[in-house]
Amino acid sequence: ATFSSPYRYDGDLLRKAHAKAIQEKYYDQIIDFIRSKMDQTIEKIELVNIDKESRFMVSSSSIDHAIDITHYGEGLQRVFEVALLMGYSRNGVMCIDELDSAIHKSLLISFTEFIQLLADQFNVQVFLSTHSKECIDAFVENDYPDDHLTAYQLTEIDGKIICKYLQGNKLKQLVESINIDIR
Numbered sequence: 001a002t003f004s005s006p007y008r009y010d011g012d013l014l015r016k017a018h019a020k021a022i023q024e025k026y027y028d029q030i031i032d033f034i035r036s037k038m039d040q041t042i043e044k045i046e047l048v049n050i051d052k053e054s055r056f057m058v059s060s061s062s063i064d065h066a067i068d069i070t071h072y073g074e075g076l077q078r079v080f081e082v083a084l085l086m087g088y089s090r091n092g093v094m095c096i097d098e099l100d101s102a103i104h105k106s107l108l109i110s111f112t113e114f115i116q117l118l119a120d121q122f123n124v125q126v127f128l129s130t131h132s133k134e135c136i137d138a139f140v141e142n143d144y145p146d147d148h149l150t151a152y153q154l155t156e157i158d159g160k161i162i163c164k165y166l167q168g169n170k171l172k173q174l175v176e177s178i179n180i181d182i183r
Helices: 011-023 027-037 074-088 105-122 133-141 168-178
Strands: 002-004 042-050 053-060 093-096 125-128 150-157 160-167
Touching: 002 074, 011 027, 011 053, 011 074, 027 042, 027 074, 027 105, 074 093, 074 105, 105 125, 105 133, 133 168, 150 168, 160 168
Parallel strands: 002 093, 093 125
Antiparallel strands: 042 053, 150 160
16 A cells, blocks of 8 residues: 655655566656656656665756756656556555645646556555545546546534545536536
8 A cells, every 4th residue: 555645755665666667667658648748858757876865867858967856846746656656556555645736737637547547557446635626527527437436525514524425427427417516
């Protein structure tokens, strides 16, 4: 099981996930997604050691030298981390806190589709949280089959937490017909 949050960074886990992605030959799939959906100039992202520190360095056709991934936006870093951890979580569970944090709304539909694709590819059960209607809607708008998608809404009524459950196809129907907001 793995956990990803915009409020927590685990460099050791990310290095292990990177090694597994290289070893099991799905690393290029991650870079291809980033290149096609985020920045076409990115050529590669490599893990290098500089002064005994491991750093992810990005090579781009628009820059004459590789730069640290932290010089790119948090959205690119977030996509990179989540995608690496999906493969690392093969046959297990991944928890993603605030999935939409740092992700531009124009990327949400393709990113949620990519997450669902990776979840199927690696047999990962994903639990994620969000306060974003756009993020929730992106899962039903991305044209990926919703058969394995479920949503839960937690609300407080009279001092008690009430949980409402929606199966993915029902959620899609309600979003499309009445623009339901389950946040």
